[in-house]
Amino acid sequence: MSLQDNEKEMEKDKENKNTNEILADALADKSSRRSFIKNLSIGAAAASATLVTGCVPGADAAVSGEMRLRWQEFFKKNYRLMTEEEKEQTVSRLERLAALKDGLELQIGSEPPLPKVLYGYAFNITRCEGFMECVTACIKENNLDRKTHTQYIRIFEMEPGQLDPSTGDGKYFHEVPVENKFYMGTQCFHCENAPCTKACPTKATWREPDGIVVVDYDWCIGCRYCQAACPYFGRRFNWGKAEIPKEEITTKQHYLGNRLRPMGKMEKCTFCIQRTRKGRLPACVEACPTGSRVFGNLLDPDSEIRYVLKHKKVFRMKEELGTEPKFWYFID
Amino acid sequence: MSAHTNRNVRTFIIDVFRWNLRGGIGFQLFRLLLLGCMAMGIYAYSFQARFGLSVTGMNDIISWGFYISNFTFLVGVAAAAVMLILPAYVFHDPNFHRVVIIGEGVAVGALVMCLSFIVVDLGGPLQAWHLIPGIGIFNFPSSILAWDVLVLNGYLLLNALVPAYILYSHYMGRKANEKLYRPFVFLSIFWAFSIHMVTAFLYQGLPARPFWNNPLLGPRFLASAFAAGPALIALILAVIHNFTSYKIDRSVFNKLRLIIVISAIINLLMLFSEIFKEFYFPTHHSSAAVYLFFGMDGHDSLVPWIWTSVCVNLAATLVLAFNPGKNNPKVLLPACVFLFVAIWMEKGIGLIVPGLIPSPLGEIVDYLPTWVELTVTLGIFALGITVVSWLIRAALIIEERYEH
Amino acid sequence: MNFGENKREGNKRTTMKTLMNGMARWLWGSFLLIPALLLVCVGTGAASEKKPFLDTIKSVDAPFDSRSVQQVQPVPQPTVVAKEEYQGGQFRVLARKEQIERHKCSNCHGEKEVKGKNAFTLTHGNVVVQHGREGSELACIDCHHPQDRDALEDKKGRKIDFDHSYQLCGQCHFRQKRDWLGGAHGKRVSYWAGERIIFNCTTCHDPHAPRFAKRFPATYSVPLN
Numbered sequence A: 001m002s003l004q005d006n007e008k009e010m011e012k013d014k015e016n017k018n019t020n021e022i023l024a025d026a027l028a029d030k031s032s033r034r035s036f037i038k039n040l041s042i043g044a045a046a047a048s049a050t051l052v053t054g055c056v057p058g059a060d061a062a063v064s065g066e067m068r069l070r071w072q073e074f075f076k077k078n079y080r081l082m083t084e085e086e087k088e089q090t091v092s093r094l095e096r097l098a099a100l101k102d103g104l105e106l107q108i109g110s111e112p113p114l115p116k117v118l119y120g121y122a123f124n125i126t127r128c129e130g131f132m133e134c135v136t137a138c139i140k141e142n143n144l145d146r147k148t149h150t151q152y153i154r155i156f157e158m159e160p161g162q163l164d165p166s167t168g169d170g171k172y173f174h175e176v177p178v179e180n181k182f183y184m185g186t187q188c189f190h191c192e193n194a195p196c197t198k199a200c201p202t203k204a205t206w207r208e209p210d211g212i213v214v215v216d217y218d219w220c221i222g223c224r225y226c227q228a229a230c231p232y233f234g235r236r237f238n239w240g241k242a243e244i245p246k247e248e249i250t251t252k253q254h255y256l257g258n259r260l261r262p263m264g265k266m267e268k269c270t271f272c273i274q275r276t277r278k279g280r281l282p283a284c285v286e287a288c289p290t291g292s293r294v295f296g297n298l299l300d301p302d303s304e305i306r307y308v309l310k311h312k313k314v315f316r317m318k319e320e321l322g323t324e325p326k327f328w329y330f331i332d
Numbered sequence B: 001m002s003a004h005t006n007r008n009v010r011t012f013i014i015d016v017f018r019w020n021l022r023g024g025i026g027f028q029l030f031r032l033l034l035l036g037c038m039a040m041g042i043y044a045y046s047f048q049a050r051f052g053l054s055v056t057g058m059n060d061i062i063s064w065g066f067y068i069s070n071f072t073f074l075v076g077v078a079a080a081a082v083m084l085i086l087p088a089y090v091f092h093d094p095n096f097h098r099v100v101i102i103g104e105g106v107a108v109g110a111l112v113m114c115l116s117f118i119v120v121d122l123g124g125p126l127q128a129w130h131l132i133p134g135i136g137i138f139n140f141p142s143s144i145l146a147w148d149v150l151v152l153n154g155y156l157l158l159n160a161l162v163p164a165y166i167l168y169s170h171y172m173g174r175k176a177n178e179k180l181y182r183p184f185v186f187l188s189i190f191w192a193f194s195i196h197m198v199t200a201f202l203y204q205g206l207p208a209r210p211f212w213n214n215p216l217l218g219p220r221f222l223a224s225a226f227a228a229g230p231a232l233i234a235l236i237l238a239v240i241h242n243f244t245s246y247k248i249d250r251s252v253f254n255k256l257r258l259i260i261v262i263s264a265i266i267n268l269l270m271l272f273s274e275i276f277k278e279f280y281f282p283t284h285h286s287s288a289a290v291y292l293f294f295g296m297d298g299h300d301s302l303v304p305w306i307w308t309s310v311c312v313n314l315a316a317t318l319v320l321a322f323n324p325g326k327n328n329p330k331v332l333l334p335a336c337v338f339l340f341v342a343i344w345m346e347k348g349i350g351l352i353v354p355g356l357i358p359s360p361l362g363e364i365v366d367y368l369p370t371w372v373e374l375t376v377t378l379g380i381f382a383l384g385i386t387v388v389s390w391l392i393r394a395a396l397i398i399e400e401r402y403e404h
Numbered sequence C: 001m002n003f004g005e006n007k008r009e010g011n012k013r014t015t016m017k018t019l020m021n022g023m024a025r026w027l028w029g030s031f032l033l034i035p036a037l038l039l040v041c042v043g044t045g046a047a048s049e050k051k052p053f054l055d056t057i058k059s060v061d062a063p064f065d066s067r068s069v070q071q072v073q074p075v076p077q078p079t080v081v082a083k084e085e086y087q088g089g090q091f092r093v094l095a096r097k098e099q100i101e102r103h104k105c106s107n108c109h110g111e112k113e114v115k116g117k118n119a120f121t122l123t124h125g126n127v128v129v130q131h132g133r134e135g136s137e138l139a140c141i142d143c144h145h146p147q148d149r150d151a152l153e154d155k156k157g158r159k160i161d162f163d164h165s166y167q168l169c170g171q172c173h174f175r176q177k178r179d180w181l182g183g184a185h186g187k188r189v190s191y192w193a194g195e196r197i198i199f200n201c202t203t204c205h206d207p208h209a210p211r212f213a214k215r216f217p218a219t220y221s222v223p224l225n
C-alpha cells in the first residue's frame, strides 16, 4: 500500500470520529513525529560528535545537549500562544537546563488559571505595624535578587493625615510601630485596566484570565516601557544577573511566576502565581503577623475579600487614573 | 553626457565604497578617529553584554537614561530633514533641491543612531526578533512603542530609498523620474511629522508620568526638532561648503536661519507656557518640574544642567533672531552650535530623566551616566557621523558629475 | 564665506510667505497623519466607558465552590469546627488547647486550693497581664473560669472552651470579632481556597498581652543609588 493510500484510509477513519478525537489524534500524531525527529537529531549529534572527537562522547555530549536545549528555548513562542504540550516541553527543558547548568532540582509548573476565579487583595492600613515580614517572605518565595535587594513590596511609614506614599518614608529602619504613624504597603496592584500591558510592544506581559498580570520572562525584550507606564512602581528590572544563594532558592516554581529570571528582563509581583493557582495564599499574606493582608477570590460572594469590599471603607491608590487596581486599602 | 553603458547596480555600490575609501590625509585621519570611537563603543558595550544594564547608571526608578535621551533627541534631528524636503519639493526652490540630498543623508544617519540607541538600551537585544511581525508578536496598535518602531523603520526606508533611486539615476546619467518618486517624497513629509509625534506620544501617553503626560509635548517636540535639526544641517552645509568643491547657495543658509528662528521661538514660547503651568500653582504633578529646575530634598544634579540649557537656548535664539552680524557666518554658525547643544541638553536628559523622578511612590534618586553609557553613546555618534559622511560623500560626487 | 549679505527686502518677504504657506500645509499634514492614532485612542477610550469594575464584581453572587480547587491539602495544625458561622456557613478555627503548655489546668487546679512554695511564680510567673486599660489591667478570673480552670468564662457566666476563645474576646472586642468572622480581621491558614480554616484570636495575640511588641522590622529598603 502506498503512502497516499494509507493517508486516505486514515482520513476515512477520521471522518467517523468526532472532532475531539480527531484533535487528540492529531496531537498524538504530531508529538510522536516530533519525538522521532528529536531522537534522530540526538542520534545525529552523538554520531557527529563521535566522528569529530574520535572517541565516545562524554562531556561533549552534555555540552551539545545543553546547546540544543538552549537553541530550542531561544526559538520558542510566547507562552500565551503555546499549546499545553508545548508548555510542558518548555517547562521540562527549563528544568533540565537548570539541572545541567547549576545542578538545581526545580519543579517548574505551568498550572492554568482556575475557572471562576478573579484574585483580589486588600490591605488594612489600620492594622499594619511595619514589621516587613511580608517583604522578606516575598524575597525568599519569589527568588528575588539578593545583590541589588530587589523588593516587590514596599512599606511606607506614613504621617497621619496623609494617604499618598510619596509623603511617607519608605526607608525606615527603627523599632516599629512608632506612635502616631501608620504603615502602607505597595506592590503591583494587578490593574484590571493595566497601562503596563497596553504599553508592551511585544505582548510579553498580559493579564491572565484570573486577573494576574504576568510577564513572560523569555519573551520580554527588556525595553522597560512597561516600567515607565506603571503608575505604582510595580515593576522591577533585572539590571544584572540575579544572585541567590543556591540553598535559598525556592524550587517549587511556575513558568510565569518565581522561576529564575534571565538578565535583562522585567519582573513583578505575580500574586505568587505558583501558590495561588494551587489554592494557597501568597507568601506575603501567609507571613503577615498582623493579618493586615487579605487575599481571595473576588467572584466568590462569601470570600474574605468580598466581605472587606462590602463592609469596610476602602480606597485604591490613584483611582483617578482609571487603572482599576485589584488592590484595596481599607480602614478598620 | 555620454551613455554609461558599463554602469550598473554593482558598479554603483563598488564606486560608493571606492570613493569613500579614498580621500586626503585629513579625511583619512577623520575616518580613523571615527573608527576608533566606534571600537571604544563596542568595547564598552561588551561590558554591558556581559554584566547587563547594571553597568549603566540606570535603576528601577530611573529606568531610562542617556540612551533613550539621545534617541529622543535624534528622532527630532531625523524629522528635521523635512525642512529641506519641503521647500525643495513643495515650493520648488532650486537651491534647496541641491541640498535636499544632504538633509536626507543626515536623516538616515540620525535614524541609524536612533535604532542603535534603542538596541543598546534593550535588556535582551537577542530577543529583538520578537518585535518582527510574523515570527514575533507586534502589539499593534495598542503599544505606542510598536508604532514608533514602525514609523522609524518606515522613515528610514523612505529616506534611504528615494535618494538612492535619485542618485542611482544620476549615476547612470539620466534624470530621475519625478512622477515615480514624488508620492514617496510627500509621504516622507507626513512621515517626518509622524515619527516625531509618535515619539512624543510614547511619553505623552503615560498617565503614570505627569511630567510627560502633557498635550504640549508633541508640538514642542516638533518645534524643538525643527530648530535643532536645521541648525545641525546648516552646520553640515557650512562644512561641505568650506571643505568640498560643492558650493551651497547663500540663500539656503538665510532660509534655514528663518526656519530655525521661527521654530526656536515657538519652542521657547511653549517652554515658558509649561514653566508657567508648573510653577504658578504647583500641584503634586509638578514635582518633576520642581526637581528639574530647583532640585528636591537635596537632589539637584539636573539644576545647573537645565538652567545652562535654558540660558544658552535663549541667547542663541536671540542671536539668530536679531541677526547682529547681518548674516555673518562667524556669528550665525556658533549660534547654531549653541542652539543645537542647548536643545540636546533640554530635550535629552532634561526631558527623559525628570519624567521618571520622583518615582510614582515619591522617591528621588539622582542619575549620572556611567563611563559605559558615555562611551557607547560616543561610539554610536561615531557610527552616525560615519554613515552621514559616507552617504554625503557619495551623493556629492554623483551630483557633481551629473551636473557637469 | 559670507552668505546672504545682499539680501533684498522682497526676497525676505517671499521667504516669509513661503514659510507661512508651508506652516499651514504642515498643519494639514499633521491632521492627515494622526487620524489612525486618534481612532485607536477613541476606540480604547470608548471601551473604558463600560460599567465600573466594582459593580461587575459585586454583581457576581453565585456561590463559588472553593472546595473545587483540587490541590488544597489538609493543614497540619489541629483545627476545630467553629461554633459560629460566617457568610459562607460553617468554618474551622485553629485549636488552642494543644498549644497551651500546661494544659490541662485541672492537673493542678482541682477541687482543692493549690498550695506550695512559690507555686504561682514558678508556674505562671511569666504571665504579665497587659490587657485592659493601663493601671486597671484585667484580673485572671475576668476571663478564666473561677471554678473549672479547664475553661474560660464570659461575663454572662457561660463556660467557654479554650478552643473557642473568640466567644470570650468578642464580648468586648465585638467589632474585631465581627470583622474576624467576616474576614477583615485575622487570616486564613495557608489556603485561600478549600474549607475555610482561620486563625483563632489567640493564634496571633497573647491573651495576657494582646498588643504586638515593638521590634525592628525584618528588613529594610535600600536607596537605589
Ligand code: SF4
Binding pocket: A187, A188, A189, A190, A191, A194, A195, A196, A197, A213, A229, A230, A231, A232, A233, A234, A235, A268, A323
Ligand atoms: S500596578 Fe503597575 S505593574 Fe501592576 S498591573 Fe498595574 S500598571 Fe501593571
Ligand code: SF4
Binding pocket: A199, A200, A201, A202, A203, A204, A205, A215, A219, A220, A221, A222, A223, A224, A225, A226, A227, A265, A266
Ligand atoms: S520590558 Fe518586557 S514586558 Fe516590559 S514593555 Fe518591554 S518587552 Fe514588554
